[in-house]
Amino acid sequence: MDAADIRYCYLGAARAFLDLVEHVPEAAWTRPALGEWDVRALTGHTSRALSTVETYLSTPASGDRLDGPVAYFLAIRGGVLPEAIAARGREAGEALGQDPAAAVRKLVDRVTELVAKTPDDAPVATAAGAMTLIDYLPTRSFELAVHGLDLARAIGLPPPDTLSPAIAASLELAGAIGARLPSAPDLLLLLTGRSGLPGNLSVV
Template identity: 45%
Template sequence: MDESFETVRDAFGAAARWFAETVHELDRPPAPWEAPALGEWSRRDLVGHTSRALLTVEQYLRPGSSESVRRSVDYHRAVRGGRADPDEVAERGRQAGRDLGADLPESVDVVVRRVTRLVAGRAADARVETPVGEWRLAAYLPTRVLELVVHTSDLRTVGGLDGPAPEVASRQALVVLGALVADAPSADAPRLLTALTGRSALAAGYTVL
């Protein structure tokens, strides 16, 4: 079932604020922002990468409306098809972390306030021009909710913090993941069906992204 744009926008705001709150919680002595986090990223790098879930909305929004019929799942298809260079993705995360400066919590707060205000003033059919095509804001924004929820959870895990994502954000992330499960290659269907019904386990590292 399609979510209303108001619900999607609420989920985005809740996920963004949860990200900001998490950065504040992590900013406690000794606040090891350069400590390892995810793969080759430090905590700072991971904060930088997560902030891009907000900054790309600001960067890609254009004046006017879009008649695009592409869905959120189509965005992930396009990104996969574009075969983004993992090294380039990693470096963009590192650069975003550096760009946030010395006071990560304050910088993240500024980004969250600015981008959530921007989104609050735009309609569902606002035009979003990404490197892999044009989307309506209502279709692009759920992909950012998923990014915020997943990577904020990563940050909380490496920081040893408890507490789940806000329910509205978690549910929106699951809507996106559910569409990606349905869009998985046919060869994956048997193991997904048995795993999702509790009859088997997926291999470590398996992802629908």
């Protein structure tokens, strides 16, 4: 994908996430959503796909530079305990306050404006190492796509159409990551309906 497509995916995924959050019924914020998370915690965790862009752009980047989103995901793979991720999601959900939709709307507006005026090669100080903004954004679109689908399922809505480009890009990224793992043969068999997927679901 070129830089314009990467930015388009991220913007669409951010707006799709906001659309879903704005349709969460008031009584649904405590509804079970994903693992230990309720809808509020899942929303909080997903909002980090926006807030980390803001935070990492304002942090001096140092150390070895990661050469792209695949390298990023391989670097963080298994590096954070699930318990820590779960706790951080709950904390982020609580930080959204009494009106989570309003908080997410402000965050989306602020971060998408920041991304629009920031050069592709701006340094980003991620938890895995230094990257350029344009290399980091696909990792955030991936998070917004996957957890956007989680949120849509939790509140019983179809995913917004604006999420579709990020879903397509995330499938490509997932394949590129999977190809680098020892489990690559098993993943290919899984995706081609050989095992584990319901209803003979397959990409072919």
